[in-house]
Amino acid sequence: MLRNTDRSWGAPAKLMHWAVAALVLAQMALGWAAVSWRLSPTKLDLFVWHKSTGMLILALMVVRVAWRSANPPPALPGDMSRLERRAAQASHGTLYLLGFALPISGWIVASAANVPFRLFWLLPVPGIVAPDRALAAVAARMHLALFVALSLLLVVHVAAALRHHFLERDDVLLRMLPRRRGRT
Ligand code: HEM
Ligand code: HEM
Numbered sequence: 001m002l003r004n005t006d007r008s009w010g011a012p013a014k015l016m017h018w019a020v021a022a023l024v025l026a027q028m029a030l031g032w033a034a035v036s037w038r039l040s041p042t043k044l045d046l047f048v049w050h051k052s053t054g055m056l057i058l059a060l061m062v063v064r065v066a067w068r069s070a071n072p073p074p075a076l077p078g079d080m081s082r083l084e085r086r087a088a089q090a091s092h093g094t095l096y097l098l099g100f101a102l103p104i105s106g107w108i109v110a111s112a113a114n115v116p117f118r119l120f121w122l123l124p125v126p127g128i129v130a131p132d133r134a135l136a137a138v139a140a141r142m143h144l145a146l147f148v149a150l151s152l153l154l155v156v157h158v159a160a161a162l163r164h165h166f167l168e169r170d171d172v173l174l175r176m177l178p179r180r181r182g183r184t
Helices: 012-035 041-070 082-112 133-168
Strands: none
Touching: 012 041, 012 133, 041 082, 041 133
16 A cells, blocks of 8 residues: 555655655664764774764655655544644654754754765765855754754654554554555
8 A cells, every 4th residue: 555544644654754764764773873982993984884874864755755745644543633633743843844954954064064075975966055164063063952952852752653553542553664554
């Protein structure tokens, strides 16, 4: 089943959710490792991995949003209050925003700091801003702040998914899992 229905997510939406989720978690670890590593060839490699994975996440987010715009999400369970619905919509909207803001701010850091890189050592990636040390410093602070915001929101996101499953006992988590179509 490719398209989302009123009750379940289609395969592309599930695949992109879990691919982005796995890549983002790996990306957070890579970012920390790259920043904390002592100056060495390994540190430079970690940065190439980090920047390349980040660009991959950005590309996936573009495809994901395009796909979603043509595929409305399944309806939320009928017994959720207005406040819960608003919270779900707002947090999902913010997760989408952060999925763009993090890679773009990272791309600005790399461009402004004048550290060009090749995507997975293959494709040269153009800068999006001219070299500018002050901008690089501001963008790096933004990148860190966005990372903290994403981490906090993900704690809430995962807690909400577990609450749906174990406390509310609805199919919100199950319908996002592979090969589950939710209640019919
Ligand atoms: C690792 C544990 C995670 C779990 C258990 C989880 C669970 C879920 C579930 C059950 C939904 C479906 C909500 C619904 O049907 O209305 C969902 C939606 C969503 N998740 Fe996750 N998620 C996880 C990680 C992530 C990560 C790391 C990100 C982003 C960086 C993310 C971003 C989103 C977004 C943006 C939506 C909304 C999808 C849409 O409305 O198009 N999730 N998540
Ligand atoms: C979802 C995507 C991304 C996530 C979750 C992420 C996360 C992180 C984390 C956790 C750090 C270490 C903490 C910090 O100093 O900020 C970091 C640093 C960094 N990231 Fe990313 N990043 C992402 C995308 C990118 C992209 C696409 C690029 C470049 C093309 C990039 C370039 C950098 C740079 C240059 C640093 C070092 C900043 C500094 O010197 O303070 N990041 N990132």
